[in-house]
Amino acid sequence: MLQCGISRRSFLVFCTSLMVAAPYGLAITDKKTPEEVAAGLDKVLRPPIIWLHFQDCTGCTESMLQTSAPGFADLILNVISLEYHETLMAGSGLQARQALDEAVKRYAGKFILVVEGSIPTKDHGIYMKIAGRPAMDVLADVGGKAAAIIAIGSCASWGGIPSADPDPTGAVGVADLMPDKSIINIPGCPPNPYTMLGVVLQYAADGTFPETDEQRRPKFAFDRDIHEHCPKRAHFDAGNFVKQYGDEGHREGWCLYEMGCKGPDTHAGCSTRHFNEIPDVWPIGIGAPCIGCTEKAVAFKVPMFQVVQLHTIAAPPTAFAPISTTYSTISPLATGLVGIAVGAAAGAGYIASRKFSRAEDDESVPGSVVPDNKSKPESSDSDRPQL
Ligand code: SF4
Secondary structure (H helix, E strand, O other), X not given: OHHHOOOHHHHHHHHHHHHHHHHXXXXXXXXXXXXXXXXXXXXXOOOEEEEEEOEOOOHHHHHHHOOEOOEHHHHHHHHOEEEEEOOOOOOOHHHHHHHHHXXXXXXXXXXXXXXXXXXXXXXXXXXOEEOOEEHHHHHHHHHHHOOEEEEEHHHHHHOOHHHOOOOOOOEEOHHHHOOOOOEEEEOOOOOOHHHHHHHHHHHHHHOOOOOEOOOOOEHHHHOOEHHHHOOOHHHHHHOOEOXXXXXXXXXXXXXXXXHOOOHHHOEOOOOOXXXXXXXXXXXXXXXXXXXXXXXXXXXXXXXXXXOOOOOOOOOOOOOOOOOOOOOOXXXXXXXXXXXXXXXXXXXXXXHHHHHHHHHHHOOOOOOOOOOOOOOOOOOOHHHOOOO
C-alpha cells in the first residue's frame, strides 16, 4: 500500500467514506463516522473469511468483483483475509477440500462464513454434494464453527430463484437451517456490493454487525423502500404510467407501476447506490420494473406483471426528483391553474404543471389526466402485457 504512495489508513478512510457510507447518507453504524470506522480498521487484524457456494449462479460474487473502492483485490489484500472461495481460488478437487478443512480448523470460532446460494433440503442431498458430502452437512459443519455468517444474495437469504414454485430441491436460506446462529442477510439478485462492503468493514473494525431489521437485513441499506427514492416517483404522483414497453410513456421515462413494478413493496438501496458504478445502472434506471428481489414475500413469488398493493404510501413527498423530459417548457398559465387546482406544495405544483403543459401540447399523450395525489392509479388488466 505504501508503495502506492498512500497509507492503509488513508485508503480505508477514502473507500469507507466515499463508496460505502456516503451513498447511504450515514455512517456505517449509527454510532461512528466513516473516519472512526476506518481508524478502527487500521488497528485490527484482517478477519478470516470462508466463502461457500451452494445453489447459485455466482452472480453475487460477480457483483462484488465490480467494485472499485475498494476493489475486490484491495478488499481481500488489505481489509479481510479470504481463506477459501471456490470461484476465485486456483486450486480444485482434493487440494481445494484440504484448503477448506485447514482454514476451518485454523480459524475455528473466529472466521466469518459467507454463504452464496440456497441450500437444497429435499431428500437430504441428492440435488447437491460438495466433495461427496450433502450441502446441508457442509453448511452445518462449516457454519457451526463460524463466528458469524453473512448470507449474500436472495438465494442464501431465503431460497431465492431455486425456491420458486415448484421448488424441486426444497431450497432454503441459511437462517432456515441455523436459526440460532448469528446471521446477517444481504438479499438482492444480485445484492448491492457496497452493502456487503459496509457490513464487512464494520465487522473488521469492531467485530459487530450493523443493526438489522426483522428479516436480518442491515438497516442502513434496507430501511427505506425503492418507491421513496425512485427518480420516477414524480411521474407516479402525477399519474404518468407506462402502459407497454416501448410506448411513448416508456420512452419518456414514466413510472413503471402499471408494468408490475414492485418498488412500493421493496426495501433496498438500489435507487441511491447504482450498480457497476455507472449512473442509472439499476433495473428502474434502465427502464425495467423492480422485481422486488430483496423481499422474501415478493421476489420470484409475485408474478412479474402483477401490480402491488400500495400499503405504505400515505402521502407524496414534499420534494420531487427532477424529471428528464423533452417537454421542458412550462406554461405560466398551466402553473397557475395547477397551483389552484391542487393547492399543494410548490414542488408538487411544479411537477404537475409540467404534466399539464404536456397535456396541452398533445392530448394524445398517454396518461394525460389531472393529477390526483391521493387516489392512486387504477390499473387495468387489459392495458397490461400478458406473460
Ligand atoms: Fe419508481 Fe416503481 Fe414507484 Fe414507479 S412504482 S415510482 S417506477 S418505484
